[in-house]
Amino acid sequence: MKLIELRDICKTYYMGEITVPVLKGISLEVERGEMIALMGASGSGKSTLMNILGCLDRPSSGEFWFDGEEISKISNDARARIRNRKIGFVFQNFNLLARTSALDNVIMPLSYTADHLNEREMRKRGIDALRRLGLEDRMHHEPAKLSGGQQQRVAIARALVNKPPVIFADEPTGNLDSHTSDEVLRLFQELNEKEGMTIILVTHSEEVASHAKRSIHIHDGQILAGAFTHLKEVERGVA
Amino acid sequence: MKARRTLLTAFLAIRRNPLRSLLTTFGIVIGVAAVIAMMEIGNGSSSAIAKSFESMGANTIMVMPASTTNSGISQGTGSSMKLSPGDCDAIIKECPAVAAAAPVVRGRAQIIYGGKNWSPSYIYGSTPDFLKVREWSELEEGECFTDKDVMNSNKVCLLGKTIANELFEGESAIGKEIRVKNVTFRVVGVLKKKGANMMGMDQDDVLLVPWTTLKYRVSGSKLSTSASESSSSSTNSLSSIYPDASSLYPEKSSTQSADTLLFVRFANVDEITVAAKSQEDVSEAIKEIKGVLRERHRIKNGNEDDFSIRDMAEIIRTLSATTGLIKNLLLCVAMISLFVGGVGIMNIMLVSVTERTREIGLRMAVGARSSDILRQFLTEAVTLCLVGGAIGITLGHGSSYLVNFVLNWPVETSPGAIIAAILVSTGVGVIFGFYPAWKASKLDPIEALRYE
Numbered sequence: 001m002k003l004i005e006l007r008d009i010c011k012t013y014y015m016g017e018i019t020v021p022v023l024k025g026i027s028l029e030v031e032r033g034e035m036i037a038l039m040g041a042s043g044s045g046k047s048t049l050m051n052i053l054g055c056l057d058r059p060s061s062g063e064f065w066f067d068g069e070e071i072s073k074i075s076n077d078a079r080a081r082i083r084n085r086k087i088g089f090v091f092q093n094f095n096l097l098a099r100t101s102a103l104d105n106v107i108m109p110l111s112y113t114a115d116h117l118n119e120r121e122m123r124k125r126g127i128d129a130l131r132r133l134g135l136e137d138r139m140h141h142e143p144a145k146l147s148g149g150q151q152q153r154v155a156i157a158r159a160l161v162n163k164p165p166v167i168f169a170d171e172p173t174g175n176l177d178s179h180t181s182d183e184v185l186r187l188f189q190e191l192n193e194k195e196g197m198t199i200i201l202v203t204h205s206e207e208v209a210s211h212a213k214r215s216i217h218i219h220d221g222q223i224l225a226g227a228f229t230h231l232k233e234v235e236r237g238v239a
Numbered sequence: 240m241k242a243r244r245t246l247l248t249a250f251l252a253i254r255r256n257p258l259r260s261l262l263t264t265f266g267i268v269i270g271v272a273a274v275i276a277m278m279e280i281g282n283g284s285s286s287a288i289a290k291s292f293e294s295m296g297a298n299t300i301m302v303m304p305a306s307t308t309n310s311g312i313s314q315g316t317g318s319s320m321k322l323s324p325g326d327c328d329a330i331i332k333e334c335p336a337v338a339a340a341a342p343v344v345r346g347r348a349q350i351i352y353g354g355k356n357w358s359p360s361y362i363y364g365s366t367p368d369f370l371k372v373r374e375w376s377e378l379e380e381g382e383c384f385t386d387k388d389v390m391n392s393n394k395v396c397l398l399g400k401t402i403a404n405e406l407f408e409g410e411s412a413i414g415k416e417i418r419v420k421n422v423t424f425r426v427v428g429v430l431k432k433k434g435a436n437m438m439g440m441d442q443d444d445v446l447l448v449p450w451t452t453l454k455y456r457v458s459g460s461k462l463s464t465s466a467s468e469s470s471s472s473s474t475n476s477l478s479s480i481y482p483d484a485s486s487l488y489p490e491k492s493s494t495q496s497a498d499t500l501l502f503v504r505f506a507n508v509d510e511i512t513v514a515a516k517s518q519e520d521v522s523e524a525i526k527e528i529k530g531v532l533r534e535r536h537r538i539k540n541g542n543e544d545d546f547s548i549r550d551m552a553e554i555i556r557t558l559s560a561t562t563g564l565i566k567n568l569l570l571c572v573a574m575i576s577l578f579v580g581g582v583g584i585m586n587i588m589l590v591s592v593t594e595r596t597r598e599i600g601l602r603m604a605v606g607a608r609s610s611d612i613l614r615q616f617l618t619e620a621v622t623l624c625l626v627g628g629a630i631g632i633t634l635g636h637g638s639s640y641l642v643n644f645v646l647n648w649p650v651e652t653s654p655g656a657i658i659a660a661i662l663v664s665t666g667v668g669v670i671f672g673f674y675p676a677w678k679a680s681k682l683d684p685i686e687a688l689r690y691e
Contacts, residue, residue, distance in 0.1 A: 056604060056684050077608045084606020095601045095688070099255040109605035111244040119243065158605070 002065070003165060003198055004030040004053065009062035009072075011048050021221060022048045023059070028216060028227040032165065035192040035199045036226075037209035040218035047170075049218060050202045054087055054168045055079045067165065084113050088159025092171035094151045096143040096158075103139040106130055106158045113162060129157040133187070149180035156187065166198040167191070173208055185211045249619040253626075263587040264627030266580025267667065271631025271660045272638065274573040278656035279639035281569055283649035285562040289518060292558050296436070298338075298518050299372060300525060300550045302330075302511040302532070305543070321536055321545045324450075327511045329535055331368075334527035336520040341369040342508040344450040346457060352406040352417045359402055360444040362419070364453025365512075370430075372514040379403075381413040381428030384449055392451035396424040399445035400432040422457050424448060450508065518558070521550050577663055580627070581671035588620055588675035599679050600687025609680035616679050620672020621665055628664030632657055 011023040022045045030036060040046035051057035052064065055071065056079075064072040067086060071079065083089075096105050107126035110117060117125070130139050133153040143151050152172060159167050169188065173181035189211055191197045201212055209215045216226040253260045289297075304322045327342040344364035350357050363369065367383045370376050376383075384395045396417070403412045412426045433442045448457075515524040525548050532546055592599070599612055607615075636652070643650040 051685050054604075056688075077610075080603065080606050080608045083604060089604050091601075091688070095597060097255075097598055097601075100251060104251060108602070111241075111248060112602070112606040112608070112611055162606075 002029050003032045003034075003067060004028075005063075005065040006053075007063035007065075009049075009052065009059045009064060011045075011052065011057070012060045023052075024221040026062070026218075026221075026223055026227075028223060029229060030166075030198060030200070031229055032198055033192070033196040034214060034229070035189065035212045036201070037212035037215040038200055038202045038218065039204060039206075039209050039215050041204060044218050045221040046202060046204075046218050050168065050170060053200065054089065055083050080112075084109060085162060086164050086166065088156075088162065088164045088167040090152070090155050090159050090167060090169040090172045092174035094143070094148075094155045094175070096151055096154060098144065099142055101140045101142060102130065102135060102146065102154045102157075103127065105143070105154055106139075106161050109158060109162055125161055126157075129161045130154070132160065133157050147180075148176050149183055152176060152180070152184050153187070156184075160191075166200065168200050168202070170202045171204075172201065173203075173205075181208070245614060245618050246622070248615055249622045252615075252619055253623060259587065260623060263584060264580075264623050264630070266583035267577070267624050267627030267664055268580075268631040268634060270573065270576035270580045271628045271664060272635035273576055274569070274660055275632055275635025275653075275656055276639045276642070277569045277572070278653045279636070279650045280642060280648060281565060282651040282653050283639075283643070285565065286651060287649045288562070289558065292518070292554065296373065297551045297554045297558065298515045298521055300513040300515060300521060300528065300548060302326075302513060302528060303509075303547050303549065304507070305545045305547050322508050322511060323506055324508055326532055326535055327508070329531050330511065330513060330528055333531050334524055336515055336524035336527055338514045338516045339368045339371040340511055340513040341365045341367075341372050342450055343369065343510040343512050344453050345509045346453050348420045348457065350402065350406065350417050350419050350446060352415065355406050357402055357405045359399070359446045360440060361399075362446045362448070362453065364448050364450030366450065369447065369512065372512050374514075375430060375433060377431045379429040379431045380411065381426070384427055389449040389451055392449055392455055394422060394424045394452055394456065395427045395449065397428045397430055397447040398426055399430050399443040399447075401441055401443040402446060403429045419446070419448075420457050422452075424452075454506075454508075521552075525550060573663075577667055581624075581667040584620055584623060584667065585671035585675060588616065588672055589678070592616065592675045592679045595679075596682065596687045596690040599682050600684050600690065603682070603684035604688060612682075613676045613680035616676030617669065617672050620676065621668035624664040624668030624672075625661070628660055631664075632660055635660075 006026055006028045009023055009026040010021065013020045013022060026049060038046060038050060048057065052059050055066070058079075059072050062072060063070060066082065071082065074082075096102075097108065103123065103126050106129055107122045110122045110125060127136060127139060130136050133156060135150065135153055135157065138146060138150060138154075143154065146154065152175075156167075156172075167188075172188070173184055176184060185208060188199050188201065192199050199212075201208060203209055214226055214229065217224040302322065322342075324342045327340050330337055330340045342365060346362040346364065348358070348362055350359060366389050367386060370383060378397075379400060381397075383397060384393070387393075388395050396419075398406075398412055406412070406417065407415065412429055415426050416423050417426060418424070430443065430445070430447070436442045513524065513528065515521045528548060529544070533544065536545055538544065602612060602615075603609075639650045642648050
């Protein structure tokens with residue numbers, strides 16, 4: 001079964017009299033265990049698509065199947081629940097809470113889920129996630145005392161803590177030097193290959209996209225290439 | 240989101256900016272501290288004031304016989320003779336709101352000591368309890384006459400300070416003998432100076448003797464007029480009132496009884512003076528006394544009382560109006576300072592929401608619903624207010640005790656004020672924290688995440 005399936009998704013913004021169509025009929029599929037790069041120049045609708053995929057925004061029309069559910073018209077609270085349980089976010093600027101220990105940052109999403117987790121289990125999950133990223137000795141450090149790469153790893157640990165099937169990484173290496181960028185991208189590859197996690201990288205850099213197995217190119221609100229897995233080879237051939 | 244986690248998150252958020260949090264709560268701290276200190280000092284002073292009013296007689300109740308009408312001519316208040324010492328005993332025994340009661344017989348006479356004479360403003364015949372009712376138990380010298388003196392109608396007396404000064408001019412009055420209408424009294428004590436009463440009369444110009452002595456040994460105008468009234472309580476011995484007392488007059492033979500026209504003496508008293516346990520108990524005490532006396536006097540429902548009860552209602556009303564005014568003023572000040580404190584909280588919470596827009600966006604992105612955000616910010620505001628309230632209570636309590644220690648002002652711990660302070664600071668947190676929290680919960684996660 002496909003993890004994500006978009007059918008003719010449109011998104012139009014209304015600014016007074018003017019209507020601005022940003023996404024003009026997007027259809028795409030993502031299988032479980034894929035690692036995908038979502039590429040496009042700024043203004044191409046890449047961010048809007050990312051927001052819709054990440055359940056932060058609602059499409060104006062079209063169908064959005066996520067993990068077997070049609071979720072294009074569900075309520076805000078239901079979308080919050082999906083974000084919490086099924087999606088991990090990694091941001092360009094890390095978005096860690098200042099003056100809050102790495103561990104507290106990591107277990108923060110659990111406080112919005114955990115109807116069945118007590119405080120001790122929450123901390124254990126947080127420590128496990130940090131250990132997986134080799135940060136268990138830094139768990140009581142505040143973000144300001146960590147390097148950029150370490151901060152991004154804390155952010156990834158936070159994305160992993162709820163064991164979601166998919167991780168959205170929005171320019172995850174945008175604020176990192178090339179060495180740590182490589183490190184972080186390898187980490188994503190590892191998660192994808194060893195644990196079968198679906199990873200969607202949003203980027204404008206070919207270099208980053210080269211780590212993914214498939215690239216979806218978006219331009220002017222439409223997908224140029226890479227929307228469907230089975231078309232991949234065909235498109236390559238055509239190009 | 241569990242309550243404990245919410246609270247923990249609030250504490251974490253507050254701890255992230257300790258100085259600001261402290262300054263934010265300062266309004267609440269000062270407001271609550273002021274309320275607590277003022278309430279404690281205010282309560283202390285108002286009970287001190289109440290005590291001094293009590294010593295002036297604010298909790299005394301006077302029970303007088305009602306007026307009688309003789310051939311259509313009213314005889315004025317106190318002309319009925321229905322009030323007996325037995326009524327007084329019944330009041331003491333049956334009214335729980337009454338602290339003490341004493342029968343009073345009044346007289347008017349000249350006192351003579353050696354070559355000097357003096358007419359006191361008041362001559363009272365009563366029991367030792369009279370001093371308890373008037374809160375006058377401390378004596379300048381000597382001691383009070385006893386219940387035994389009353390039973391035996393002994394010729395002993397207490398002098399007010401004014402009389403002692405007039406007649407004895409500095410020498411001790413104890414053991415000296417004075418004459419009142421040709422009856423010799425031994426002075427057993429001198430009362431402490433009390434000064435003028437609320438009507439400006441000198442309260443120290445008083446001669447106090449056992450009521451039986453005044454009634455039966457000192458002949459007065461009252462006694463001769465009384466003779467015209469017929470009453471079932473007539474007696475010429477005290478045996479019916481005080482069974483153990485010796486009889487005042489030798490038994491008469493039947494011939495003597497037949498020959499002599501007997502002066503009938505009555506055991507009625509002019510007034511019963513009663514002290515309620517406290518000012519608040521006065522009206523309750525009046526109700527109880529009324530019940531007891533109506534029953535003892537066998538007054539049918541619907542018939543008028545044959546006695547009248549008076550208290551210092553006017554004084555009490557003034558007193559409670561004054562303390563009420565002070566309390567309301569304090570409440571106003573408290574409300575204003577808490578309001579100001581609340582505005583401070585709201586201001587900082589609004590700044591905090593703006594400042595933490597990205598954090599809110601992030602929390603929403605990882606799955607916080609708007610109700611979670613609302614609850615989190617509300618909890619934060621209430622926690623701030625409660626912490627401020629707790630500090631304020633400690634500070635207020637401490638400073639009122641400091642005032643007590645340094646200035647020696649009376650203070651009184653007020654649990655009501657503490658509970659009110661806690662409730663009010665919670666309320667302030669909810670009211671002034673709600674708008675910023677609501678604003679935070681309505682943020683759009685996409686906008687919030689992009690906010691710089």
